[in-house]
Amino acid sequence: MVKICCIGAGYVGGPTMAVIALKCPSIEVAVVDISVSRINAWNSDQLPIYEPGLDGVVKQCRGKNLFFSTDVEKHVSEADIVFVSVNTPTKTQGLGAGKAADLTYWESAARVIADVSKSDKIVVEKSTVPVKTAEAIEKILTHNSKGIKFQILSNPEFLAEGTAIQDLFNPDRVLIGGRETPEGQKAVKALKDVYAHWVPEDRILTTNLWSAELSKLAANAFLAQRISSVNAMSALCEATGANVSQVAFAVGTDSRIGPKFLNASVGFGGSCFQKDILNLVYICECNGLPEVAEYWKQVIKINDYQKSRFVNRVVASMFNTVSNKKIAVLGFAFKKDTGDTRETPAIDSHHGEASERGLGCL
Ligand SMILES: NC(=O)c1ccc[n+]([C@@H]2O[C@H](COP(=O)([O-])OP(=O)(O)OC[C@H]3O[C@@H](n4cnc5c(N)ncnc54)[C@H](O)[C@@H]3O)[C@@H](O)[C@H]2O)c1
Numbered sequence: 001m002v003k004i005c006c007i008g009a010g011y012v013g014g015p016t017m018a019v020i021a022l023k024c025p026s027i028e029v030a031v032v033d034i035s036v037s038r039i040n041a042w043n044s045d046q047l048p049i050y051e052p053g054l055d056g057v058v059k060q061c062r063g064k065n066l067f068f069s070t071d072v073e074k075h076v077s078e079a080d081i082v083f084v085s086v087n088t089p090t091k092t093q094g095l096g097a098g099k100a101a102d103l104t105y106w107e108s109a110a111r112v113i114a115d116v117s118k119s120d121k122i123v124v125e126k127s128t129v130p131v132k133t134a135e136a137i138e139k140i141l142t143h144n145s146k147g148i149k150f151q152i153l154s155n156p157e158f159l160a161e162g163t164a165i166q167d168l169f170n171p172d173r174v175l176i177g178g179r180e181t182p183e184g185q186k187a188v189k190a191l192k193d194v195y196a197h198w199v200p201e202d203r204i205l206t207t208n209l210w211s212a213e214l215s216k217l218a219a220n221a222f223l224a225q226r227i228s229s230v231n232a233m234s235a236l237c238e239a240t241g242a243n244v245s246q247v248a249f250a251v252g253t254d255s256r257i258g259p260k261f262l263n264a265s266v267g268f269g270g271s272c273f274q275k276d277i278l279n280l281v282y283i284c285e286c287n288g289l290p291e292v293a294e295y296w297k298q299v300i301k302i303n304d305y306q307k308s309r310f311v312n313r314v315v316a317s318m319f320n321t322v323s324n325k326k327i328a329v330l331g332f333a334f335k336k337d338t339g340d341t342r343e344t345p346a347i348d349s350h351h352g353e354a355s356e357r358g359l360g361c362l
């Protein structure tokens with residue numbers, strides 16, 4: 001029986017592994033995490049995250065071929081394939097602070113894999129990481145590896161929160177990047193065989209490692225860019241009497257552009273878009289491409305502009321003062337069908353309005 005271990009039982013690790021367990025009854029899947037409370041919740045009736053359809057999937061497999069545990073070392077050492085799905089937030093201090101990805105959690109996961117492995121393993125980057133991370137991970141894993149062979153694959157996740165189960169059941173594509181050596185290609189095939197249990201072969205794309213790593217950052221940058229484009233257009237609509245929904249509809253009916261992701265908003269939120277674009281900007285700067293960095297930075301600048309424009313309009317609509325007024329926020333998460341409030345625009349708008357009246361309560 002093939003054994004999979006996933007390090008990181010979060011928004012990606014939990015649902016992704018639950019779906020692999022459901023679709024591959026012949027594979028044993030263990031999801032491990034250093035957070036005791038998170039693992040306890042995964043083993044209870046109150047899962048730590050809300051995703052439509054997730055409860056049903058977990059209930060069908062948990063205790064059969066899906067296990068949640070804090071015994072990281074045991075499950076890593078027993079696994080044939082180790083997914084790493086830990087958080088990779090923006091660095092808050094040191095070199096690249098405010099832009100670069102913080103790979104502290106990734107590095108400590110890699111060190112555990114190196115320390116406890118007694119057999120050859122495929123290590124899969126599931127987290128979103130900077131391009132070329134696999135090179136660094138390879139160095140950590142092969143240092144003192146006592147003859148154990150590791151193959152690193154990049155298999156970025158494209159699910160969106162709120163539709164995670166649907167996205168995992170029916171992905172637009174699964175992307176697998178590996179080394180272009182016989183051993184690398186063998187590892188790619190082994191991971192492809194896992195997804196082939198339910199994903200049609202023509203939707204499983206294989207590339208080299210760097211293309212897979214970069215494609216994830218590129219996909220998020222393109223998606224966020226569409227939102228900043230329509231949000232920028234919304235400012236011009238408000239100034240001219242055009243209606244942004246009508247403009248977006250008219251633009252989106254061009255089949256070369258397409259209708260999705262053209263909803264004007266208070267700005268995009270969530271734990272991914274801003275972090276991943278900042279990371280992309282930093283990588284461009286490090287590679288001596290300031291013009292390219294500047295281009296992508298503009299997507300974030302427009303997003304910040306949209307958020308402050310929203311606050312200014314709210315305040316202006318109340319005669320330029322919100323003192324002694326009560327403002328209700330309808331929905332605090334960053335989008336519908338999720339309980340996730342990381343980087344929600346509601347926080348920025350709350351801060352904006354609270355600073356305007358000098359009081360911090362809503
Ligand atoms: N949230 C999404 O919708 C989404 C979608 C696609 C990709 N991603 C990417 O996937 C990665 C994970 O995101 P997430 O939202 O699931 O994060 P998360 O914070 O929900 O989960 C990460 C988990 O990893 C655990 N962890 C950290 N270090 C560990 C270690 N050394 N050993 C064991 N466990 C450890 C944490 O305790 C946490 O529970 C990020 O790189 C993110 O950019 C996220």
Ligand SMILES: O=c1ccn([C@@H]2O[C@H](COP(=O)(O)OP(=O)(O)O[C@H]3O[C@H](CO)[C@@H](O)[C@H](O)[C@H]3O)[C@@H](O)[C@H]2O)c(=O)[nH]1
Nearest residue numbers: 157158159160161227261262263265268269270272334335
């Ligand atoms: O037309 C649109 C679409 C989205 N949003 C906002 O954009 C943000 C992000 O939404 P969405 O992309 O649906 O959610 P995420 O869970 O952040 O998913 C994104 O980030 C994930 C993490 O990398 C990727 O895996 C997904 O493919 C990518 O869609 C939210 O605040 C939305 O309200 C808009 O303002 N207008």
